[in-house]
Amino acid sequence: MNTQLRLRLARGEFTLDVDLALPASGITAVFGPSGCGKTTLLRCVAGLERAPAGRVEVEGELWQDESRGLFVPTWRRPLGYVFQEASLFDHLDVRGNLAFGARRAASREAISAEAVIDLLGIAPLLGRRPHQLSGGERQRVAIARALAAQPRILLLDEPLASLDLARRREILPWLEKLRDELRVPMLYVTHAADEVARLADTLVLLDQGRVVAAGPLAGTLARLDLPPLLGDDTGVLLQGTVRALDARWHLAEVAFEGGALWLADSGLAVGQAARVRVLARDVSIALQPPAGTSIQNLLPCDVRGIATGEGPSQAMVQLACRGGSAGIASESLLLARITARAADQLALAPGMRVWAQVKSAALVR
Ligand SMILES: Nc1ncnc2c1ncn2[C@@H]1O[C@H](COP(=O)(O)OP(=O)(O)OP(=O)(O)O)[C@@H](O)[C@H]1O
Numbered sequence: 001m002n003t004q005l006r007l008r009l010a011r012g013e014f015t016l017d018v019d020l021a022l023p024a025s026g027i028t029a030v031f032g033p034s035g036c037g038k039t040t041l042l043r044c045v046a047g048l049e050r051a052p053a054g055r056v057e058v059e060g061e062l063w064q065d066e067s068r069g070l071f072v073p074t075w076r077r078p079l080g081y082v083f084q085e086a087s088l089f090d091h092l093d094v095r096g097n098l099a100f101g102a103r104r105a106a107s108r109e110a111i112s113a114e115a116v117i118d119l120l121g122i123a124p125l126l127g128r129r130p131h132q133l134s135g136g137e138r139q140r141v142a143i144a145r146a147l148a149a150q151p152r153i154l155l156l157d158e159p160l161a162s163l164d165l166a167r168r169r170e171i172l173p174w175l176e177k178l179r180d181e182l183r184v185p186m187l188y189v190t191h192a193a194d195e196v197a198r199l200a201d202t203l204v205l206l207d208q209g210r211v212v213a214a215g216p217l218a219g220t221l222a223r224l225d226l227p228p229l230l231g232d233d234t235g236v237l238l239q240g241t242v243r244a245l246d247a248r249w250h251l252a253e254v255a256f257e258g259g260a261l262w263l264a265d266s267g268l269a270v271g272q273a274a275r276v277r278v279l280a281r282d283v284s285i286a287l288q289p290p291a292g293t294s295i296q297n298l299l300p301c302d303v304r305g306i307a308t309g310e311g312p313s314q315a316m317v318q319l320a321c322r323g324g325s326a327g328i329a330s331e332s333l334l335l336a337r338i339t340a341r342a343a344d345q346l347a348l349a350p351g352m353r354v355w356a357q358v359k360s361a362a363l364v365r
Pocket of ligand 1: 011014032033034035036037038039040041
């Protein structure tokens with residue numbers, strides 16, 4: 001954790017007040033409602049905004065320390081910034097845009113120009129001008145240009161928000177590749193829960209300028225004590241491995257700590273790692289294993305906790321899947337959104353053994 005951000009900035013009614021330590025690689029998603037301060041946080045890291053009480057240390061380099069009057073200007077900070085709309089130079093072709101990024105690079109070359117081109121698959125586009133690119137291609141070039149500057153951190157502010165669903169799907173695998181192959185930490189602002197589920201390793205939840213949660217993605221998503229910022233997208237992420245395939249019904253079984261789920265097979269191989277997203281609204285609870293149900297996934301669980309849901313009629317139940325071998329402590333957490341009346345009728349309480357019925361689960365990678 002050698003990236004540390006301590007920022008306090010008041011702006012009228014709004015105050016950004018964060019103290020964060022970020023991992024040295026991977027994607028940290030910054031998520032929260034409109035106006036909660038996500039862009040302001042990024043701008044402070046970039047030095048585009050100066051928090052009067054601030055300390056910004058990125059990968060061991062001090063960029064701001066107001067206690068010593070230190071403030072490194074933006075142009076001297078080795079960072080990449082990718083905006084919602086790719087701001088490429090229209091008078092330059094892709095090669096020229098990349099060269100412009102490289103001019104900003106400090107002497108160190110952590111990643112070669114060829115590697116950047118290769119990582120983002122833009123070799124066929126090098127001779128084109130920005131207006132000859134699709135929205136998704138433009139964003140890939142914008143990311144490549146940011147990387148060509150040899151940044152110590154990549155700041156991405158809703159980089160997919162201006163793209164339609166098809167373009168977003170096209171660009172997500174490239175972002176996954178960056179996450180898996182680069183050692184540049186990324187701060188990724190988004191409104192989209194599916195991007196968080198697919199890309200993030202770490203999640204920072206902001207609300208009204210404050211950090212309400214920060215930590216590894218799966219553990220943070222399964223918490224019961226957070227405000228319902230994710231709404232209908234509330235749910236957990238299970239990290240598992242493909243254990244079996246059912247070719248006849250096009251299903252794949254993904255095993256994770258404490259259980260396994262059958263899901264639609266999208267060309268998986270046995271042994272492959274898989275991230276599975278299970279939304280709280282797709283999980284219901286039974287006291288006995290139900291007979292004659294269409295639901296394929298039944299998981300024995302212990303009730304861990306119960307919290308009020310988004311409204312007075314709802315309850316959120318945290319369940320620990322404990323279907324692994326006896327005596328093995330490994331488990332995974334699920335969330336189930338049920339009505340408060342059902343929670344009362346079933347007399348759910350921490351420690352009770354129940355069955356989670358998972359109506360739907362989606363593979364996110
Ligand atoms: N230039 C500005 N001058 C004054 N207030 C601003 C300015 N920019 C943003 N704000 C206010 O600061 C707060 C935080 O804004 P910010 O843009 O960081 O939020 P955000 O979480 O990125 O929002 P969104 O998701 O809508 O982009 C908001 O209350 C916003 O109205």
